[in-house]
Amino acid sequence: MASTRERTAWSTSGYLMLLVFLALAFLLILRVVTFAGTEPSDSQVAGFLGSIVLLPLALVLIAKGFYMIQPNQAAAITLFGAYRGTDRQPGLRWVWPWMGKIRISVRANNIVSEKLKVNDLRGNPIEIASNVVWRVSDTAQALFDVDDYKAFVVVQIESAVRSIGSRYPYDDIEHQEVTLRGSHDQVNAELREELNSRLAVAGITVDDCGLTHLAYAPEIAGAMLRRQQAEAVISARKKLVEGAVTMVEMALTQLSEKNVVELDDERRATMVSNLMVVLCGEREAQPVLNTGTLYQ
Structure with a gap:
């Protein structure tokens, strides 16, 4: 053509x-x-x-x-x-x-797309919608190269949103990859580039766009919420253990360097165990006073 x-x-x-x-x-x-x-x-x-x-x-x-x-x-x-x-x-x-x-x-137009159900990169059904600001940049293409440029814009927005929604996962608790929920700037920039590529044939330019709605589909929302909670707990526990190990190592090192107390391997292991319980426990530890010697 x-x-x-x-x-x-x-x-x-x-x-x-x-x-x-x-x-x-x-x-x-x-x-x-x-x-x-x-x-x-x-x-x-x-x-x-x-x-x-x-x-x-x-x-x-x-x-x-x-x-x-x-x-x-x-x-x-x-x-x-x-x-x-x-x-x-x-x-x-x-x-x-x-x-x-x-x-x-040739004025700026604003369109909020309908909520679309899309499968993300991991196959999870999600609901997604976007807001797009567009304008006619080439009047000849808009009038004579497509039948109805306004209807053309609506259809291409839906296609682009579906493409972007299936290109990335909804979320990643470890933040090691680009996600729809956590990488707004990158996702919006890619959506704008996708729309400009699709609408170039109609002489349409997209000035701004962004996701206005993003959520798991109702049929899996409860299960995914529990999964997120579990992943958050695991991640928090991991950070807590890493911090506790560092603190225990620091405590033992300083005790040894300043000659505060001499500990054999058995008592050192006991102290490490007690410190880990205190630092990693969910409840406050109850102190026990030792009125005897260190080995009683």
Whole structure:
């Protein structure tokens, strides 16, 4: 399919042509008034008949060439179905009366997509929706290369969101890979790039986009919540044990370096066990006072 590219159309200021229109209207009125107050000859009658035919025809043709363009609006100019260019100059404009004018907005548009059910990278069903800010950047492509560019945008947004949703996992408790929930900037940037690639054929540019809804599908939401809780507990326990081992190692090292107490292997193991219980326990430890010796 041949791609249509926008180009600048010829047009002129409508205010200048409005002055011409008013001048011709005044001339027509003057001719009628002058003719009515005289006894014309045959040549004057012929001239009058010619003027009252030609001047109204000229007025009609000039009037048909007027059109208005508002800020951030454009008009595609056609000649018997052939594209002749686009006029983006705001205000009152004028082109030849046999030219067609198709107005199109180039303002920013905002679309919030429907909630879609998609399987993420791991096969989990999720619900996902996005917000997209788009605008027409090439009026010729939007009008002549696709049938309905607004419907085209809606369909391509749905396709792009489905593609992005299936490209990444919903979540990763260990934060070792890109996820839909944890990597918003990267996912949004990739979604925008995907949309611009898909909408380029329609002359549409996406200025901003982002996910507005992201959740597990209702049928697995409860199970995935319990899984997240379990993974969070495991991760917290892992960090707690790592910290406790470091603290125990530090305590034993400092006791040895400062010669606070000499411990054999058995008592060292007992101290390590007690410290680990105190540091890793969920409840506060109850101290036990030893009134004897260290080995009793």
